[in-house]
Amino acid sequence: MxxxxxxxxxxxxxxxxxxxxxxxxxxxxxxxxxxxxxxxAPMPGCRVCGAHPAEGFTVRAHQGLLVVMRFEKLDGPFCRTCGRAVIRQMTTRTLLLGWWSPLSLVAITPFTLLWNLVAHRKFSKLPASTPAPGRQSLPEGTPVHRRPVAYVALIPAAWAVWAITGLITHAG
Known part of the structure; x- marks a missing residue:
């Protein structure tokens, strides 16, 4: 011994x-x-409604304000319904407010939108579920492409195309 x-x-x-x-x-x-x-350990249910199955994934939003930026994230797990509702809300907010600083326009907002697209695909693969007794799922609302406020993103995109075209044509 x-x-x-x-x-x-x-x-x-x-x-x-x-x-x-x-x-x-x-x-x-x-x-x-x-x-x-x-x-x-048993897989936790949705953090909003307690439904099973739930996917543990983070949903993000970004806001650019000239020189200041604000980042938001909401960690899962979410069921299919609540995950898609959170993605629609945070993606719409990013499309509205995410483009208003130079770094946000070029890198951060596109990355955030791609991240949420991956999250949307993960949550969409989950089967439909029922909330736990006494709890309710978040309402999904309308899809992002059918929300008029999401098209505010076209303004900075058009401005960026105009600025880049101006730099190229006047650079000679």
Whole structure:
């Protein structure tokens, strides 16, 4: 027997059954690794309505204000209905307010929109579910492309095309 350096109790040799028929019940101290496989924690339900199945993914929004930027994120898990509702709300907000600084116009807002597109695809693959008793799902609302406020994004996009075209044509 040897004494470990950080423990006052001596280590004892482990005796385990031999052969291919040796089986160990979960949590058995005779298993070769000490204990059986840990039980998996149950998958949490939607953070809004408690429905199952739910996907743990983050939805993002961005707001650009000339030199200041504001980032928002909402971590899952969300069910299909609540996830799509959150994505529609935060994507519409990003399309409205995300373009109003130079760095946001070029990099951050497009990245945020792509991130939310990936999230939308993940949530859309989930089957429809029912909320837990006493809770309600978020209303999905209209799709982003049918919300007039989302088309405000065309203003900075048109401005960027105009500015780049002006730089190219007057650069000679």
């Amino acid at each position: 040897t004494t470990p350096p950080y423990n006052s109790q001596p280590l004892t040799p482990h005796t385990a059954p031999q052969g291919p028929a040796a089986t160990y019940p979960a949590g058995s101290p005779q298993s070769p690794y000490g204990y059986g496989q840990p039980a998996q």
